Amino acid sequence: xxxxxxxxxxxxxxxxxxxxxxxxxxxxxxxxxxxxxxxxxxxxxxxxxxxxxxxxxxxxxxxxxxxxxxxxxxxxxxxxxxxxxxxxxxxxxxxxxxxxxxxxxxxxxxxx
Amino acid sequence: xxxxxxxxxxxxxxxxxxxxxxxxxxxxxxxxxxxxxxxxxxxxxxxxxxxxxxxxxxxxxxxxxxxxxxxxxxxxxxxxxxxxxxxxxxxxxxxxxxxxxxxxxxxxxxx
Numbered sequence: 634x635x636x637x638x639x640x641x642x643x644x645x646x647x648x649x650x651x652x653x654x655x656x657x658x659x660x661x662x663x664x665x666x667x668x669x670x671x672x673x674x675x676x677x678x679x680x681x682x683x684x685x686x687x688x689x690x691x692x693x694x695x696x697x698x699x700x701x702x703x704x705x706x707x708x709x710x711x712x713x714x715x716x717x718x719x720x721x722x723x724x725x726x727x728x729x730x731x732x733x734x735x736x737x738x739x740x741x742x743x744x745x
Numbered sequence: 746x747x748x749x750x751x752x753x754x755x756x757x758x759x760x761x762x763x764x765x766x767x768x769x770x771x772x773x774x775x776x777x778x779x780x781x782x783x784x785x786x787x788x789x790x791x792x793x794x795x796x797x798x799x800x801x802x803x804x805x806x807x808x809x810x811x812x813x814x815x816x817x818x819x820x821x822x823x824x825x826x827x828x829x830x831x832x833x834x835x836x837x838x839x840x841x842x843x844x845x846x847x848x849x850x851x852x853x854x855x856x
Contacts, residue, residue, distance in 0.1 A: 734844060
């Protein structure tokens, strides 16, 4: 069973608010990822990190930012939420590139 | 342009029968493939993987087949159970790149 956690699980917030979605894993994985997924669509990679102080943007253009100050923690921040940010956000990690990638339970975000 | 395609958005199968979920890819450099299962409002759960050096991998009721020449892989579930009803995602990666996912296929297993 994967030890990867996301908080909050659900969030309803007004336009213009700053929010941080938390992701933590206790498996010591170097590689961590953030995906955005809408119903019926593929998972879109928005950010990833291969270790502390290393972050990269993914394929999907995103107005979010991430940080990786500790191995186990990979938070995602939206400086000013908009209705177009309404989606499910999934965090994942894996120990190596040819190993299983584990996902957290996700955060469902609704921006009004 | 989608590199991983799951062309069937949905599939219905009777309980006890075989479910076959298909996935096509365009990047011949992909060398690692995975299948995930996802329930609504939850994160994807890993099911099974296969390396490009193999053409088959089996784990209990789940078998993945890889046909590199056709750039095609499939997931077989035998026998199908109502609890298998979920969305199934195919994913692939090349070397040290992040996984690329398909759009998923919704499987409904009817009792």
